[in-house]
Amino acid sequence: MSDSQNNSVAFVATEVIPQSPPPARETGVVKWLRENLFSSVTNGVLTVVALYLIYLVLAATLPWIFNGIWTTSSLSECREVLQGKTGACFSVLTERWHQLIYGFKYPADAYWRPNLAFVLMLVAIAPVLFFDLPRKLLLFTAVYPFIAFWLIWGGTILAPLVVFVGFVAAAVVFQKFGRSSFAVGFFGGIAVALVVWTVGGALIPDGASDNALLPAVPSRDLGGFMLNLMLGVTCVSLSIPLGIALALGRQSDMPLIKGICVVFIEFIRGVPLITLLFVASVMLAYFFPPESTVDLFLRVVIMITMFSAAYIAEVIRGGLAALPKGQYEAADSLGLDYPQAMRLIILPQALKISIPGIVNVAVGLFKDTTLVSVISMFDLVGMIRGPILASTEWNGVYWELFGFAALLFFVVCYGISQYSQWLERKLHKGH
């Protein structure tokens, strides 16, 4: 049969054509270049122009960076070494390193305390960020704020201890009564905590901080990037729960609660942060009893937290609105009560939808902590603008200092953004 086919049907191929490599213009670098950079005349021109611009930027910055001086002790010495050549004066960073990180008044022999607090913070944050870690680590997370407070501010350990005991007492009361009645547990918990704090506060002797294990450091001595980190971490971790509460309050059927939440959110969103910070530094004192001196750090934390909580509440409201009504109905029809339905069904899904928005607010908040330099707190930017640029040695070193500040903030913010993308991928459940 095959024979006859060979002879009679001339157009049937008798052998398989071997695979041959594609032409050079369709493979490898050449193909990539053609497709991506020179696919048309316009694209070709744009590519050349873009390459030229990149060259200009690098030609200006690379020599500046690589000729950088790291070892002199003032700007004038830098200029002598450089003798008119282009070059950065990075010595301001090595020389004023401690001031940039810790501020200029934090006692040098106590630098280990914020360092330790920072390392412990990584441990405390880990179980919150990565769910695979053992849940028992969360106990340390709960204790961490008090340890960190004691490490950074020093003084008597009794103060953070009393606050901690107050929280524990409130939690115990809530556990005990919150099951039968949420309101009794909630308000009972607050009342018990207030009692513990008042009694405990009265019991701490006046001179307790004088000979404490860790010498006390007042808030006005905190500064540098440490201050930015402290404000950022504290405010983000406080404003997420507050934002959730506000978002749920705004959805509430109870007109009074709904009204309070709407007014709060709309008012805070309508006011610039810098205004709130001025209120914190100057005016908030009027709202407290005359003899109480509420710490400036605390006042700023309250203001930034309120500010970002309002934004986070709006982000979460979007997430809540995106959930189909059926989820609420399914939770209801199974007999779950409101707190259970929220905690187990609604919030996990709404928060997942809101992750990009929340991260956006968190990153913005962290960068906004530099605004405290305006109300004369010496955070990283405050340190640069104040003590360092005002000194005779380093007057005029702008690029190096602000570039360094930008780099520090970029590293943290980029890390946060990468984490959130990882989290979104991880939480994706194929729906």
Added chain:
Amino acid sequence: MSELMSDRAIDRSKMQVSDQVAIQISNMNKWYGSFHVLRDINLTVNEGERIVIAGPSGSGKSTLIRCINRLEEHQSGDIVVDGTELTSDLKNIDKIRSEVGMCFQHFNLFPHLTILENCTLAPIWVRKTPKKEAEEIAMHFLEKVKIPDQALKYPGQLSGGQQQRVAIARSLCMKPRIMLFDEPTSALDPEMIKEVLDTMIELAEEGMTMLCVTHEMGFARQVANRVIFMDQGQIVEQNEPEEFFNNPKSDRTKLFLSQILGH
């Protein structure tokens, strides 16, 4: 409709209607704004009854069964479920909801939880069942709806029919005394409708009290002991399936039946 009838014989030995009242609805009215959705509904459901509620869309049949577990609030009249009256008292509402299971048209599984977690959630948090025991119960009911091997998957990975069967299992895990079905097969492909109906038939065979809003008239003929026809918020006619289909009384029912059975 005939191809959707179950091909197996139905075991009617346990399908007995007792004289215990499960649900008592009297003079119930409901409005959406100024629109009168349910008008003077009177309905008594005994334990073990299998009721199919039919009617054109917008006739209030879904609203009626959603009032029974208070997903919708009624404005006048009384609803007594299992001896507990539905009022705005949250304790009563939660009690009734844990006794009454419900399946939805769009399943409403919790997409962020596995199938097993979907089934154990309410027993653990509402009934305070220990986790281990809740998982055993859940696996028992998942086997019953024939998908135990999917227990660790997420709802998004299952077909529609499988999801609806999980939703039924999820309700059963609460050991409800009454099951409400709100168009359970309307969002499904024909071949999946059958697997869900088979599950519902099995449930009926075990003597569960069921109220089903459905357009599956084959199911109604085979399983129901009473068919209720609703139109414009009222119960127009109710009867045993044979009588209902072969000898409808009102003109509205005749028109409806000719429209859905006529082709």
